[in-house]
Amino acid sequence: MKKTIKELEQTASQIRRDVLRMVHAVQSGHPGASLGCADFFTALYFEVLNHNPKFDMNGVGEDLFFLSNGHISPVWYSALARSGYFEVSELATFRKLNTRLQGHPTTHEHLEGIRMASGSLGQGVSVAIGAALTKKLNGDKSLVYTLQGDGELQEGQNWEAAMFASHNKVDNLIATVDLNRQQIDGPTEKVLSLDNLQAKFESFGWHVITSEGNDMTKIIEALNHAKTLTGKGKPILNLMNTEMGFGVDFMVGTHKWHGVAPNDAQLETALAQLPETLGDY
Secondary structure (H helix, E strand, O other): OOOOHHHHHHHHHHHHHHHHHHHHHHOOOOHHHHHHOHHHHHHHHHHHOOOOOOOOOOOOOOOEEEEOOHHHHHHHHHHHHHOOOOOHHHHHHOOOOOOOOOOOOOOOOOOOOOOOOOOOOOOHHHHHHHHHHHHHHOOOOOOEEEEEEOHHHHOOHHHHHHHHHHHOOOOOEEEEEEEOOEEOOEEHHHHOOOOOHHHHHHHOOOEEEEEEOOOHHHHHHHHHHHHHOOOOOOOEEEEEEOOOOOOOOOOOOOHHHOOOOOOHHHHHHHHHOOOOOOOOO
């Protein structure tokens, strides 16, 4: 059964709580962009994606998702657990030795929902292109989605992939860039400016849309619009505006929470701003 916008927003709030508690428990991880992308993951897994939590690695006949910026694993793990891939209680094992929920997603752990190891930035869209081409060759009409960070676009492999995708008309691919304008060393504008990403991707032959990633209604509308553009000869890019740390007032809009865990007092303050809607693990 489809969720209402209010229910989706409540799910996103719970996912944000999960992220903070996971990172706090081990004093390690990346809460900033995880919080910023909670609405995207909620929209994707509970509304947009045609997927099956009874996980099959090949994903024949279903949409696939690949996370390129693997350091935001907390938000992905929460979305997977909350949508039925594995028990929510397993979130308590995040970043602990000999568990499946490592700091960066891995495949050798056999965690349901994970089809590639990620965290080596710049590689995700290339893998997604390969999966999309495989679906086209097999006559599988399902779509392939991917997410990457904006700072990650400073990696050259992205632009080789962008050129390849348009040349080969990989038009069953919807790539999203988390445009929060922050990276671990500071604002992207200061570290290495990305300039006009829309113009760049359009010049590479992509169809580009923009979206607001911290507004549930708007991100769903954007992703559904992106689906209508598939099959028309061009890969699709969704430039998604978000704020790092969204949902927690002292974390929002700054790179300082890119990879820093909250202490006990900070966790208590943050959780007070995020309603517990589905029950903490």
